[in-house]
Amino acid sequence: MKILMVCLGNICRSPLAEALLKEKLPSGFLVESRGTSSLHEGQGADKRMIETAREREVDLTGHRAKGLSKSDITEFDFIFCMDESNLRNTLSLTKSKEEQSKIKLLREDGENVPDPYFGGKKGFIEVFELLNQELDQTAQFLLDLK
Numbered sequence: 389m390k391i392l393m394v395c396l397g398n399i400c401r402s403p404l405a406e407a408l409l410k411e412k413l414p415s416g417f418l419v420e421s422r423g424t425s426s427l428h429e430g431q432g433a434d435k436r437m438i439e440t441a442r443e444r445e446v447d448l449t450g451h452r453a454k455g456l457s458k459s460d461i462t463e464f465d466f467i468f469c470m471d472e473s474n475l476r477n478t479l480s481l482t483k484s485k486e487e488q489s490k491i492k493l494l495r496e497d498g499e500n501v502p503d504p505y506f507g508g509k510k511g512f513i514e515v516f517e518l519l520n521q522e523l524d525q526t527a528q529f530l531l532d533l534k
């Protein structure tokens with residue numbers, strides 16, 4: 389099963405969500421991430437996100453940012469968006485109800501994963517803790533489908 393994590397820049401939230409979900413799922417699941425914007429295409433993850441993850445034993449140094457394309461929507465089985473803006477932009481690339489049904493807001497309570505980019509270190513730590521908790525539920529949801 390192929391799972392995609394989506395945020396805006398693919399340098400803060402979704403690379404971390406990708407790394408954490410990989411840790412929580414057995415092999416047989418392929419997990420990748422994308423940004424709805426290609427502004428940071430080819431760049432590594434944000435240094436602040438790399439540091440926050442490293443302090444918690446998660447390695448993001450191999451990540452390279454990639455923009456979301458229409459072919460990703462065909463290819464992946466589930467696409468989880470970090471916030472409502474990412475959700476709208478991802479849905480705008482779909483061409484059928486079937487494609488739309490693969491796309492979800494990550495948080496089960498319908499809230500956004502806040503964008504830490506313009507804030508300080510505290511925001512990055514909060515995103516790490518929030519994603520680490522939420523993705524336990526995401527992993528369970530995916531395992532229950534098998």
Ligand code: 4NP
Nearest residue numbers: 395396397398399400401505
């Ligand atoms: P991300 O964070 O969507 O979690 O990767 C951001 C990265 C870059 C920008 C905004 C948010 N930016 O405006 O460049």
